Amino acid sequence: MLTASVLVGVGVVLLAGLISYNSLIRSRNQVAEAWSGVDVQLRRRATLVPNLVEVVRAYADHERGTFDEVTRARSALHGGGGVADTASASDQLSRALGRLLAVAERYPQLRAAENFRALQGDLSDVEDKIAYARQFYNRTVLDFNNRLAVFPTVVVARAFGFTPAEFFEADEEASREVRVHMPPGTAHGSPPA
Amino acid sequence: MAELAQRVLAWNRVAANRRNTRLLLALLALLLVPFLSGLTVWVYPWFEIPAVLYFGRHLDEASISPTQWIGFFVIGLTAAAVLVVVGGVLLVLFLVWRFGARRVLRSLGAQPWPAERYPGIRRLVENLCLGVGLPAPQLRFIDSAVPNALAVGRTPADATIAVSRGLVELLDEREVAGVLAHEISHVANEDTRLSTIVAAIVASVAWPITAWLRLLRARWTAVRVFGLFVGLGVTQVVLATLAMLAFLLAQGPGAFDLGGILGDGAPADTQAPASPHVPMPRWVIVGLYAWSLHATTAPFYILVVAPAIAFMVRRAVSRQREFLADADAVVLTRDPEGLALALTKIGAAHGTLRSAESIAHLFIAPPRPSDRWFDRLFPTHPAIESRIDVLARMGAGLDRAEVAKALEAGQRHQQAQAAEEGGRSAKALRGGRPRYPGIETVPAETADAGDANAASGTGTTRAQAVPGIPVYERPDGWSAVLAQLDVGTEVARSGAAAGEFLEITLPDGRSGWVARTAPLRSRYEVTR
Numbered sequence: 001m002l003t004a005s006v007l008v009g010v011g012v013v014l015l016a017g018l019i020s021y022n023s024l025i026r027s028r029n030q031v032a033e034a035w036s037g038v039d040v041q042l043r044r045r046a047t048l049v050p051n052l053v054e055v056v057r058a059y060a061d062h063e064r065g066t067f068d069e070v071t072r073a074r075s076a077l078h079g080g081g082g083v084a085d086t087a088s089a090s091d092q093l094s095r096a097l098g099r100l101l102a103v104a105e106r107y108p109q110l111r112a113a114e115n116f117r118a119l120q121g122d123l124s125d126v127e128d129k130i131a132y133a134r135q136f137y138n139r140t141v142l143d144f145n146n147r148l149a150v151f152p153t154v155v156v157a158r159a160f161g162f163t164p165a166e167f168f169e170a171d172e173e174a175s176r177e178v179r180v181h182m183p184p185g186t187a188h189g190s191p192p193a
Numbered sequence: 194m195a196e197l198a199q200r201v202l203a204w205n206r207v208a209a210n211r212r213n214t215r216l217l218l219a220l221l222a223l224l225l226v227p228f229l230s231g232l233t234v235w236v237y238p239w240f241e242i243p244a245v246l247y248f249g250r251h252l253d254e255a256s257i258s259p260t261q262w263i264g265f266f267v268i269g270l271t272a273a274a275v276l277v278v279v280g281g282v283l284l285v286l287f288l289v290w291r292f293g294a295r296r297v298l299r300s301l302g303a304q305p306w307p308a309e310r311y312p313g314i315r316r317l318v319e320n321l322c323l324g325v326g327l328p329a330p331q332l333r334f335i336d337s338a339v340p341n342a343l344a345v346g347r348t349p350a351d352a353t354i355a356v357s358r359g360l361v362e363l364l365d366e367r368e369v370a371g372v373l374a375h376e377i378s379h380v381a382n383e384d385t386r387l388s389t390i391v392a393a394i395v396a397s398v399a400w401p402i403t404a405w406l407r408l409l410r411a412r413w414t415a416v417r418v419f420g421l422f423v424g425l426g427v428t429q430v431v432l433a434t435l436a437m438l439a440f441l442l443a444q445g446p447g448a449f450d451l452g453g454i455l456g457d458g459a460p461a462d463t464q465a466p467a468s469p470h471v472p473m474p475r476w477v478i479v480g481l482y483a484w485s486l487h488a489t490t491a492p493f494y495i496l497v498v499a500p501a502i503a504f505m506v507r508r509a510v511s512r513q514r515e516f517l518a519d520a521d522a523v524v525l526t527r528d529p530e531g532l533a534l535a536l537t538k539i540g541a542a543h544g545t546l547r548s549a550e551s552i553a554h555l556f557i558a559p560p561r562p563s564d565r566w567f568d569r570l571f572p573t574h575p576a577i578e579s580r581i582d583v584l585a586r587m588g589a590g591l592d593r594a595e596v597a598k599a600l601e602a603g604q605r606h607q608q609a610q611a612a613e614e615g616g617r618s619a620k621a622l623r624g625g626r627p628r629y630p631g632i633e634t635v636p637a638e639t640a641d642a643g644d645a646n647a648a649s650g651t652g653t654t655r656a657q658a659v660p661g662i663p664v665y666e667r668p669d670g671w672s673a674v675l676a677q678l679d680v681g682t683e684v685a686r687s688g689a690a691a692g693e694f695l696e697i698t699l700p701d702g703r704s705g706w707v708a709r710t711a712p713l714r715s716r717y718e719v720t721r
Contacts, residue, residue: 034326041323125316132324135525140326 020156027144031165034137035083038168041133042077042090045126049074049097052119056100059110063103070096083166090130091171097123134168141165210517214387217510221394221503228398228499231491232277281397294345294353294385297552301343303333303355311361314369318354321374324525325381330354338613339544340364340606343555344376345385352380363542363606364535371522371532372539375557378521384514388554395507399500427492434489438482508571511554515574519584529588533581534599540577541603544610664705668694675705 053067073093077086101120104110111117145164147153156162308315315332322329330344330352340359346352354376361369379385396403408420523529539558546560553560553573574580585591664676676699678684687704689696694706 030326037323037326125320128320129323132320132525135324136326 016152017156020153021160024144024147024153024157024160024162027140027147028162028165031137031140031144034133034140038130038133038137041126041130042086045093045123045130046074046077048119048123048126049093052097052100052116052123055113055116055119056104056110059107059113060103066096066100066103070100072096083168087168087170094127094171131170134170138167141167210513210520213513214510214517217506217513218391221391221506221510224398224499224502224506225394227491227494229274229277231487231495232273232401280400281393284393284397284400294347294351297343297345297555298333298353298355300552301335301355301546301548303335303353306332306334313366314356314361314373317366317370318373318377321370321377321525325377327377327381330377330380332356334358335546337544337546338362338606338610339546339560340539340542341544341546341560342372342376342557343552343560344379345552345555346380347386347389348383349380352385354380357546359542359544359606359610360539363538363602367526367528367531368535368538370526371528371535372557374522374525375518375532378518378525379514379555382514382517382521384518385555387514388511391507391510395500395503398503402496402500405496427496431489431492434485438485438489441485442482505571508573511573512575514554516580516583519580520587523584523587529584530591530595533584533591534595536577536581536584537596537599538603538606540581541600542606542610543603544607664697664699664707665694666705668696668706675699675703678707 049070053070056063057067070093073089073096077089077093081089104116148157148162148164306315315329318332319329327349330346330349331354333353333355335341335355335357337357338359339357340363342354342356342360344352344354354373356373360372364372405420405423408423409417411417411420519532522532526532536558543562545562546556548556548560556574558577559572559574581591664678666675683700684707685698687696687698696704697707698704
């Protein structure tokens with residue numbers, strides 16, 4: 001009787017450990033997957049940047065400083081690194097792009113140019129996508145980190161040395177600068193006349 | 194809406210709604226227990242009698258021991274339970290078919306999404322889905338001026354969101370985002386699956402009364418008479434059992450003392466007539482009373498109480514899921530005001546979308562606002578005011594001016610909507626080409642020869658009835674408003690149209706765009 005109950009107890013503990021371990025792995029994979037979602041959008045923005053710079057340069061060649069800033073921010077983002085580094089590089093790029101668009105505001109011809117408006121729309125869309133992908137990433141991180149802190153998964157996490165994932169903390173202001181410049185009418189409704 | 198209403202956190206609302214849904218489902222499960230046991234009381238004799246006849250043949254009748262009786266009882270109950278469960282599974286399969294996405298969408302006349310007319314919506318759906326980590330659902334279009342939207346599909350992978358023309362016309366971007374986020378949350382929460390499960394439970398609880406009512410309403414008199422007899426039979430059995438129970442209760446516990454009849458397992462004829470009297474244990478007596486009471490009340494419970502409670506629980510689950518989707522949408526868009534304004538507009542428009550009653554819970558707002566008493570008592574959706582109230586307490590509060598504007602826009606839309614409804618029936622009568630509501634085009638004979646564009650409506654029109662029809666700078670709903678037309682303002686129509694907008698020229702010579710659905714009325718004058 002005693003042996004039986006001890007065996008059952010050990011079995012239950014082992015089963016709980018197994019389930020916890022699996023849920024941790026699943027959660028960690030989800031974080032990685034969500035991160036790749038953010039990464040895809042960051043890359044999409046990076047490919048837009050050179051085009052945008054070229055279009056602006058065609059009208060405002062003397063705004064060197066702004067172009068350099070954008071290019072530098074973009075290559076910093078390319079350098080990779082951890083989540084925090086990427087987040088700050090991304091903010092920097094957003095801010096630089098905001099300044100670039102502010103420069104563009106001063107050139108009515110540029111503002112009216114078809115390709116500039118298209119790029120601006122795309123950029124605004126990518127910023128939106130980054131914001132949403134980041135939101136999902138942070139939600140999966142929250143879920144994973146919670147698992148690392150609550151019983152019974154905390155025991156397994158300690159034993160197998162799981163480390164908490166980093167949040168993608170972005171400066172909302174930085175991306176808003178880029179997003180508000182979205183031309184009206186491209187969001188939905190009729191195509192721009 | 195209290196001034197000092199307590200702030201709520203969207204996340205807390207999400208947790209609370211999940212908890213409430215679980216409670217309601219537990220209630221539904223509890224409801225099923227007496228239902229099944231009650232049903233088995235009525236079904237098991239059909240299995241027990243054959244069992245006794247078959248196995249009993251090999252036994253000396255008098256020698257059937259209580260253990261064997263219990264054995265027969267268990268066989269009967271098990272068979273009855275199996276029958277009920279198999280029936281339940283068949284019902285679920287039927288409901289899955291009935292609420293299948295394709296069927297629902299076809300019944301609504303959903304079309305492929307007109308991306309060229311509303312290019313931004315699909316992108317909005319994609320972006321919002323990034324926020325919940327789901328593949329973007331399919332998008333379908335319902336060609337109706339009534340603003341509404343719904344989500345169907347059992348899993349996020351095969352989900353479809355259908356949006357009506359009225360919704361895209363009436364709402365601006367952040368409001369549409371709120372509505373789409375609400376629908377995407379339904380998909381992410383697998384609400385269609387949940388509501389299918391709930392519908393299956395409700396249907397399996399309601400089938401006795403449904404079947405009986407169907408018998409009574411059958412086409413053939415013979416079937417109706419049969420239904421009547423079934424009803425009479427059930428009533429009679431219930432009354433008889435009740436009478437017997439009353440009689441036995443009056444007799445006192447001794448009445449159930451069947452020791453001499455059931456015996457103690459020993460063959461009856463070897464017992465001397467004056468065998469020692471074996472009194473039944475008390476628990477057996479109590480059990481027999483309880484069983485009789487159970488059997489007597491079961492029909493009432495099965496036919497009336499259980500279906501009624503199940504119906505209420507189903508509606509309650511539906512309301513809870515609406516609150517949950519609202520809260521989740523706010524977590525996703527971080528913009529409670531957008532959804533609140535959208536709901537204000539949709540509520541003010543108050544349109545009726547032709548749809549089956551059984552899918553009402555899938556929409557963002559009730560597609561067929563109804564005044565029947567049970568719809569008012571147990572609505573499929575929470576009152577729009579209370580949803581808006583919760584949303585108002587999630588963010589920084591609502592701007593009164595914005596709400597008033599949204600309310601007015603919704604009411605204005607209601608007229609356009611009614612005009613379309615009227616126009617549609619008129620069109621059905623005339624069989625002519627469709628006309629846009631509220632705008633009467635110039636009859637061809639009064640238009641001069643140079644006006645080749647008469648059919649598309651060049652002419653002078655006059656704003657009717659509702660003051661403040663907005664004239665937009667561009668043919669889309671959130672470009673700048675150039676002017677607002679007062680009643681009687683004369684405007685010229687250029688004949689150009691883009692999407693849902695018509696071009697007009699204002700008295701001061703500026704040109705702008707008004708919604709096709711704006712209530713303008715022609716004066717039958719042609720401008721040159």
